[in-house]
Amino acid sequence: MNAPPNASVGLVTPQTLHFDEPLALSCGRTLPGYDLVFETYGTLNAEASNAVLICHALSGHHHAAGYHDEGDRKPGWWDAHIGPGKSIDTERFFVVSLNNLGGCHGSTGPCSINPATGKPWGPDFPMMTVDDWVESQARLADRLGIQRFAAVVGGSLGGMQALRWSLAYPARIANALVIAATPKLTAQNIAFNEVARQAIRSDPDFHDGWYTAHRTVPRRGLKLARMVGHITYLSEVAMGSKFGRDLRSDDFNFDYGVEFQVESYLRYQGDAFSTSFDANTYLLMTKALDYFDPAASCGGDLAAALAPASCPFLVVSFTTDWRFPPARSKELVDALIRANKAVSYVNIDSPHGHDAFLLPEPRYRAVFAGFMQRIAAELEGY
């Protein structure tokens, strides 16, 4: 909990496993053999009981902690919480972090070769759901010799995967950490996703998803999608204190160049993303968010849908998160309580909006680390 700021798992190397057994998907199609790329941090104990699965969010990937080489400017995306002495203590846990199917960071996805055609899947890659991801993660666990995860952990879309694990594989998950998530998207959430999708799909360089064959990249669409996304990741107050109405130069230019700092920030974020992320993957990830709704199979009764779960839950929300506000976490907590599950819930004061789940806010770290320390202590027989 009081890890030095520079505590790190150090250099890490991604691994890839190939899976031959076809995967039947929620959409009705079947994915033939596929690859999953992942990283591990820490050491699996002799009983294989100390494994923790990290599930990533919309634009995430397997590189959650440490560095790929010594020249890396930034560590993995959840380095604030994974490492020696950190919330997920790699001295005690064996951490598995994968890139989900449909991703664009090494696991089989739209950029991979479709064995049936010998060409990239592109838009023909099947639509994925959270349920499909959990299924593929369970197979990864099988291959790694992990019968039961000490914890499945995720923020945002990752939290939905942790929740799904508790329902699909109650015997294989000892604890679920559902952070900055929601049991289902609202109409407004779907609306924002739809704007992002329309931005990408209406980009003339998108070519119905066949941009690779056309040697184009729908950069404009990806940039817009990311700009919209960023507004929803940051709280209004965080944006206000970070940028306010500050101008780039001394006075207005009265043109459409950058005038306010916030414009500069958004354009930069959008541009960076548009050259590094795959458009078909982005579309597919937003759809997985839209589809997630475990209560739907129980006529909307979330408590009934949660009946299969048997593990304790930690649910965390952040006060200024307006993408998945505290009310959405409370909806989950209330349903867990109605369903007689063990749940701890914390609403963390943070000015940072949805992005707070990535950051090392002290109370968040204390809660996160405390919950994980209890798990470690039980494993270690204290």
Added chain:
Amino acid sequence: MNAPPNASVGLVTPQTLHFDEPLALSCGRTLPGYDLVFETYGTLNAEASNAVLICHALSGHHHAAGYHDEGDRKPGWWDAHIGPGKSIDTERFFVVSLNNLGGCHGSTGPCSINPATGKPWGPDFPMMTVDDWVESQARLADRLGIQRFAAVVGGSLGGMQALRWSLAYPARIANALVIAATPKLTAQNIAFNEVARQAIRSDPDFHDGWYTAHRTVPRRGLKLARMVGHITYLSEVAMGSKFGRDLRSDDFNFDYGVEFQVESYLRYQGDAFSTSFDANTYLLMTKALDYFDPAASCGGDLAAALAPASCPFLVVSFTTDWRFPPARSKELVDALIRANKAVSYVNIDSPHGHDAFLLPEPRYRAVFAGFMQRIAAELEGY
């Protein structure tokens, strides 16, 4: 206040006035002669003391009430509040509603012919500010023989114009009604505007604003801009109760067609707008929003900036408006009070978000009508 629902000013015909005197603009440029298109409802009294100016918002225009012809499906945009017996009672007031400069509904704007080139202004049309609009509105008042407006009224960007009137022409405005507005945009507001602008400007059919010469229309960009806008006009709760997670068909299609009702709604709104609104006008209107900040000239001290005002104010906000939330109206109200101005403030309970200012919510109508009735009674010597 208890006007029959079908009370209407009936058929109205827009008028156009040409102005020869050049208009010096905030941006440093000068607009040569220009046209303003406007409508009037009701009768100007002998003292010309019962005139009410309506200022429109981002995508508004002069057609605020009544019908243009008998086949019209919809009346003007503020018909809920302008008409015989309505909030702005046309039996008592003479209402003037114009299309602002830079607009695309008849007043001089980017679609008009630039006398210097004989071609449409397009992106060469000068950037406009709220201050410029008020200046042009004052000249319109001169031509109509209106020395002093009984009230200047506006919602959203229109409310900013009413506020500016109180500062620029304190002797020419007897009352200011500032509805669902803000004394300045936040970083998040600017961010949403910037996404809309980038959507339009990155559309290959935009051609740096010269789309008319290229015989194209940046429909994709306009559609996206409107979709983003609509999300901010509706409250999360209104979107939720209107659409929820309702599907268009019985089950998921697992494709990128319309699956959720909210997607259908947004696409429809975006498509309709993209064929009816001018892109250069939209850009210019969003910039006018961004620039508005009367406190800037007083080092950010809004109360100091309000010193010139002498009229009573009615400030109205709506509980679920997250575009310009009640806190922004309260900021204005607090500054008015610090500046020793007469201000009435009402925060109306409404589920409809920013759009509530267009709707006839009963308490809103009662407050709006009550304030206007007091003005009418004073004019009429009660």
